[in-house]
Amino acid sequence: MGVVFKISEGGEMKIEGKxxxxxxxxxxxxxxxxxxxxxxxxxxGAKITVASSKTDTAYGSYGLAAQVDILLNDVQxxxxxxxxxxxxxxxxxxxxxxxxxxxxxxMLAQDKLVCAIxxxxxxxxxxxxxxxxxxxxxxxxxxxxxxxxAVYTGKDVEIDGNIITANGPQAAKKFxxxxxxxxxxxx
Numbered sequence: 482m483g484v485v486f487k488i489s490e491g492g493e494m495k496i497e498g499k500x501x502x503x504x505x506x507x508x509x510x511x512x513x514x515x516x517x518x519x520x521x522x523x524x525x526g527a528k529i530t531v532a533s534s535k536t537d538t539a540y541g542s543y544g545l546a547a548q549v550d551i552l553l554n555d556v557q558x559x560x561x562x563x564x565x566x567x568x569x570x571x572x573x574x575x576x577x578x579x580x581x582x583x584x585x586x587x588m589l590a591q592d593k594l595v596c597a598i599x600x601x602x603x604x605x606x607x608x609x610x611x612x613x614x615x616x617x618x619x620x621x622x623x624x625x626x627x628x629x630x631a632v633y634t635g636k637d638v639e640i641d642g643n644i645i646t647a648n649g650p651q652a653a654k655k656f657x658x659x660x661x662x663x664x665x666x667x668x
Contacts, residue, residue: 496664497526502561504581505547506571507533512541513650514598515567521657527563527664532556534574542569554580558587563664568599568619568649575604582608589643594663598647598656605644606631614641617648 501522505515519529533539533549540546553575564584566575575581585608588595597605602618603625605611612630617639626633637652638645638659645663647656 495526496522496661499527499562499664500530500560501527501660501664502530502532502556502564502584503567504532504553504564504575504584505539505549505567506569506574507535507539507549509542509569509571510539510547510567511569511572511599511650512543512545513653514569514647514656515541515547516545517653518565518567518598518657518660521654521661525661525665527661530561542571553578553584556580556584558584558591558593561588561593562667563594563596563660564588565660566597566601566604568597568601570600572599572601572604575601576607578604585610592643592667594643594645594660594667596645596647596656596660598653599649602626602631602646605646610644614644615639616641616644616646618646619649 530550532551532553536549599619600622603622606626606629616631617636623633638647
């Protein structure tokens with residue numbers, strides 16, 4: 482069964498006014514995992530804020546430049562409806578980051594969306610929020626997720642309550658579309 486979208490008069494789904502925080506590594510985030518969900522969310526009307534460990538320009542593994550809007554340490558959870566932890570090799574900088582863990586836990590506690598793609602679901606696992614949850618991720622972090630009590634499925638995209646995970650760059654568009662659908666559902 483495909484993703485069901487709330488359709489506006491123009492034929493596309495709208496999530497006007499929703500505020501999405503995208504957490505990216507300062508170096509070596511995965512370009513597609515940032516670019517495709519961002520475009521899909523912005524086209525649906527979401528306002529994107531990019532957080533990282535430094536405020537100057539961040540760079541993806543393949544050279545994509547991303548303007549950082551806010552330091553991760555300055556994020557206030559109440560300002561956002563959704564957080565997306567973008568994958569890529571650099572995202573390992575957040576696996577044991579207490580602020581990243583706090584953001585994930587607080588968002589979930591406030592019934593907001595917590596999303597991660599590629600190896601970034603390991604940040605959620607280390608935050609302790611994936612126990613008994615169906616999740617997917619890049620296979621290289623499967624064992625880490627399972628050790629933290631997650632139920633690894635290996636699907637392209639997995640939804641369990643307000644947690645959405647995806648397994649890598651090939652799932653980036655579906656990941657973005659799934660987030661839009663879930664945000665529209667939470668209206």
